[in-house]
Amino acid sequence: MQNLKSNLTHAEIKLSMIEDILQMDFNEANQKNLNEVFYSFIDINEEIDSDTAEIELKNMDFFSILGMPTSFLIENIEVTFKENVFWCDYIHIYFIKDNDEFTLLFRFNTTEDNEDETNVNFGAGERLYILKNKKLSGISNTEAKRYIENFKNFYNSLSFDITRSDYTQYITFDYSKVRRNFKQFPEVTQLLTAAKNDPDSGLLRLNIILQIDRIYCKNPRTPENDVFYNIGNMQP
Template sequence: MKNLDPNMTHAEIKLSMIEDILQMDFNKAGKKNFNETFHFFLDLNDEIDRVTAVTEVNNLIFFSALGMPESFLIEDIETTFKENVFWSDYIHIYFIKDEEEITLLLRFNIAADNNDEMNIKFETNERLYILKNQKLSRISDTKAKRYIEDFKELYDSRNFNPDQSMYTQYITFDYTKVRKNFKEFPAITQLLTAAKNDPLNGLLRLNTILQIDRTYCKDPKTPDNDVFYNIGNMQP
């Protein structure tokens, strides 16, 4: 499958995808290879311009009934990254609801997508962290599962139109992009809460955007001081 020009519009991407689908031999490819191939199209782990970031942040109004915070602040995230950088390949960032608030769960493992939305399980070689009071701390599998399910219950209770939007359980960020894009992270890292259109189906989905000073980035495209990155592939 050919690579896509990052400057292509959503319409152009969809037309290219349709062309590739029509040319694909499903008997030879099989479901697993098909899913792995199309994981490429949802690769959103790269820098975006300010206009796109502002648009996606403003899109959050669609999900206002959830009461999402405008951003998540994380102290000393670099320490957690360094603790897991040599063994994990992916960071999965979940939207969760604990007893007090909507927050984030960070899941480190070696699988791009190994979570059944309806049957949440964690492997013994994974590490889970909850964001509380701007700090990341380890959390048990049992609590993590419950908090993920509680956020899904909250989302379902708001009865969003399925023709307009889609549930985002977690967002996958490729660890190689962390090493590629960033020198280090500030004392407090900010993830903006946003919503973007899924490039595969056009439905609006919750997402997060990293806002970071350019001094922490290896090769930012923008001349501005603030650099914005889409954090990951929206799942499921």
């Protein structure tokens, strides 16, 4: 899934927003439409409110047959982020299956869209990490490919209703958002397993939400201690 507005420059986004707003009548009946115009320009790599997070977590009931954990805990994730901060543009987080265990694969590279749903390949210079026992450790291309395909095969074996949901292989997070949104990360970082409706298709897809204490965030909107972030674009 690609957010088309993410391809616009900041100036183009502002002009488009102004144009949409000028065409509207400012009255109470159109307040909802005005809100929709505003929120359509918010990048989904951003903070969400607790009510939205609760809805996305509840949506996982649809995928309960998968048997996935409700969250993933990662120790010292900041170490891995710092190792890749100077060269990496994107972090891709894959759902993977290792035997009977579900976990996550982190793929660091400079490509926004990996385009590998049917043929998983990794380019030279990419870095891959698997989450095991709450720690991220390096993994070979061969192992990564096998785990990604294991999850896809298991997902497809459950025959989800394709008129209601779609497969999520990985979720892409813009690395610049890490630098922009966060001061640092806690000793243990929590990623919540969630599901949200794809803005393009309306189909329900697996997603990941970062839950983090506000003290680690640069400019959190919420006054609450817990801050929630939609990790990024659901792919493919």
